[in-house]
Amino acid sequence: MIIPIRCWTCGRPLGHLWEPFRNRVLAGEDPGKVLDDLHVTRYCCRRTLLAHVELINQVLPYGLIEK
Numbered sequence: 001m002i003i004p005i006r007c008w009t010c011g012r013p014l015g016h017l018w019e020p021f022r023n024r025v026l027a028g029e030d031p032g033k034v035l036d037d038l039h040v041t042r043y044c045c046r047r048t049l050l051a052h053v054e055l056i057n058q059v060l061p062y063g064l065i066e067k
Contacts, residue, residue: 003052009044
């Protein structure tokens with residue numbers, strides 16, 4: 001849903017890397033090279049960023065309460 005602030009396995013902070021990673025990948029760069037440029041070397045951290053799926057826009061309508 002929302003990008004994890006820290007890696008689930010090692011605890012390294014990752015939240016600040018999501019926007020640069022997403023923008024560069026959407027611009028057409030190779031995800032592996034982007035992660036290398038951002039100095040994300042641990043495979044657990046790479047997995048967290050690569051496997052993240054943004055579902056917040058799909059779930060958000062179900063959380064709205066109308067009176």
